Amino acid sequence: MTTHHGTPGPPLAPWNPPQGPPRRSRTALIALLAVLLALALTALGLYVTKTGPFARASGPDPAARAQARGFLADWSHDRLDAAGARTTHPAEASRVLGSFTSGLEITRPRLTAGTAREEKDGAVEVPFTARMPVKGLGTWTYTSRLTLREAKGGDGGRWLVDWGLGLVHPRLSDTAKFRLDREDTNGPKAKDRHGKTLTSAAAPSLAPVLAQLGGGGAPRGAIRLVDRTSGEVLRTETKFGAKEATGKVATTTLDRTWQKAAEHALAAEPEGRNASLVALRSDTGEILAVANSPATGFNRAVSGTYAPGSTFKLVTSSALLMKGVVRPDTVVDCPKRLVVGKEFHNVETSFFPGATFRKDFTESCNTAFISLRDKLAPTALGDVAREYYGIGQEWHIGVPSYDGSVPAPKDETEKAASMIGQARLQANPLIMASVTATAATGRFRMPHLVPHPQDTTKTTPLPAGVTTDLRALMRATVTEGTARVLADLPGEIGGKTGTAEVSDDAPNNGWMVAHRGDVALACVVEGGVTGSGSAGPILHDLLSRVPGDGE
Known part of the structure; x- marks a missing residue:
């Protein structure tokens, strides 16, 4: 047997167990772990101290700023107990805020918060601007500041206004106070x-x-x-x-007899509600009386903004009559309710089956008027109001005034509401007295308080037949309709009542317009509920004191 031997290879190296990384690699790993640990500890410290990337991005605690705004809002809305409760001394704060505003006859503070700033001791400081309307004089404006601190003990975590006289006004103190001198x-x-x-x-x-x-x-x-x-x-x-x-004495179109009667009529309003009225000459536009209750402050008679309610049906009726949609004897059913996006109903949910348009007008049937909305284009009411009644054009009556607005409806529900003087329609007694004068005479004449005013209005006279119908409808409203409160007075008085919704949780405003001879009048009572029950007695009192027509 032959044996073959190959060429011998190199000797095998001895086996050693696996070794760790080189010393330099271990050192680098230990250093990396130390850095990560340091970063973690730093982050934890920043979190605890509320600084660095874990701090509130918006600065002072939002809860402190909210408390400051709440305090200012409560103060401005005369919620003085609520304002006091936001401070470190509730009873004293409530008492001082009350005496400050009442003693200086401040009617409605307007308080605006500035930018909050966090102080070194953790307190939050909020500057504010105070605008203080002083009754019958003007507005006192100044700046002050609030300091808020986190409450201790049981209120821990809650921010409170640090009470002190100086926050009301920087100069109010234990030794100095303010006094109003008239x-x-x-x-x-x-x-x-x-x-x-x-x-x-x-x-x-x-x-x-x-x-x-x-x-x-x-x-x-x-x-x-x-x-x-x-x-x-x-x-x-x-x-x-x-x-x-x-020493200057202004010349006006006012009539002292009518003005005195208007003042007396408003003063007799039994519940002391806000009310205003205007009387003017239908044939010239001259304003005979302007009256407001309360007497001082805002001149709501010419500058107020109210939904005119059913008194605006004079304009709506003009549009319907001019278009030939109805005649006074046209049958326009008056159901109890009608739904157009929402439910509309009549005052006290009255209804008159098979009623004529004359009956709808005299009883102020909302549902009948709304049922005719599809007979008019969306812009029809605004066009008629502007072209024939001058509403929305610029009036120069001699003092600043609001001249009305009848915007195009946004949808079918607004169109329905506009038919009865609601939605976004805005007017005041000046405008509605002018509407009444135009309906009674057939021609708009710009109201004015001063002789020879600048008149830039451009209007078109109403068709004679429409004027005749409107006068007959207003007269019937007094003799057999919702304005019967005026029926016992002498003269051919015509009128129209109105009830205007304000909100779901507030009583309606009451309206009435009327004309007698060459004088047209309009009155609104805030929260009056109905026109016949609130504005009606005021106009009755006024007309009973002035038997003439303004001459």
Whole structure:
């Protein structure tokens, strides 16, 4: 047997067990772990101290800012107990805020928060601007600031306003307070259309009107800082009114007899609700009376914005009559309810089956008018209001005024509501007195308080037949319809009532318009519920005191 031997290879290396990484690699790994640990500890520290990337991106705690805004809102809306409850001393805060606003006759504070800032001790400081309307004088504006701190103990985590007199006003303190001083200027003066003197003392509603006309000296006064003990004046914070009375006497179209009667009629309103009225000459547009209750403050009679409710059916009826949709004897059923996106109904859910349009008008049937909405184009009411009644055009009555708005409806529900003077329609007694005058005479004449006003309006007279129908409808509303409260007065009085919804949880506004001879009138009572029950007695009182027609 032959044996073959190959060439021998190199000797095998001895076996060693696996070894770890080189020393340099272990050192690098240990260093990396140390860095990661350090970063983790740093992050934890930043989280605990609320700084760095874990801090609130918006600065001071939002809860503190919300508490500041809540305090200012409660103060401005006269929720003084609620405002006090947001402070460190609730009872004292509520008492001081009340005495400050009432003592200075501040009617409605307007308080605006500035940018919050976090202090070193953790407190949050919020500056604010205070605009304080002082009754009958003007607005006092100043700046102050609130400091908020996190409450201790049981209220831990809750922010409270750190109460102190200085937050109300920086100069209010234990030793100094504010005092309102009014100066007697005998009020603004004017002459009526017969040259008789008019003053705001005799006719309080005219105070804002005459001041705007520039007659006499506007009311003047000042807020002064005084020593609490001695009453010594330390400084004058602000002054109101002109430095001196001008002595100027404005010439107006007003009639002292009508103005006096209007003032008395509003003063007799039994429940003291906000109300206003305007009387003007239908044949010239001259305003005979402007009255507001309360007498001071906002002149809602010419600058207010209200839904006119069913008094606007004068305009709606004009559109329907001009288009030939109805005649007074046309049968237009008056159901109890009608649904157009939402449910519409009549006052006290009344209904008149088989009613004529005359009956619908005199009883102010909402559902009948709404049922005719498809007979008019979406812009028809606005077009008629502007072209024939001047609504929405620029009026120059002699003082600032709101001249009305009848926008095109956005949908079928708004179109339905617009037919009865709701939706986004806006008017006031000035506008609705003018509407009544135009319906009664057939021609728009721009209302005005001063002789020879600038008139840039352009309107078209109503067709004679439409005017005749409107006068007959308004007269029937007094003799047999919802304006019967005026039926016992002498003269050929025509009228229209209105009830305007405000909101789901507020009572309706009450409206009434009327005309007699050459005078047209309109009255609104906020929260009056119905026109016949609230505005009706006011116009009855007024017309009973002025038997003439404005001459």
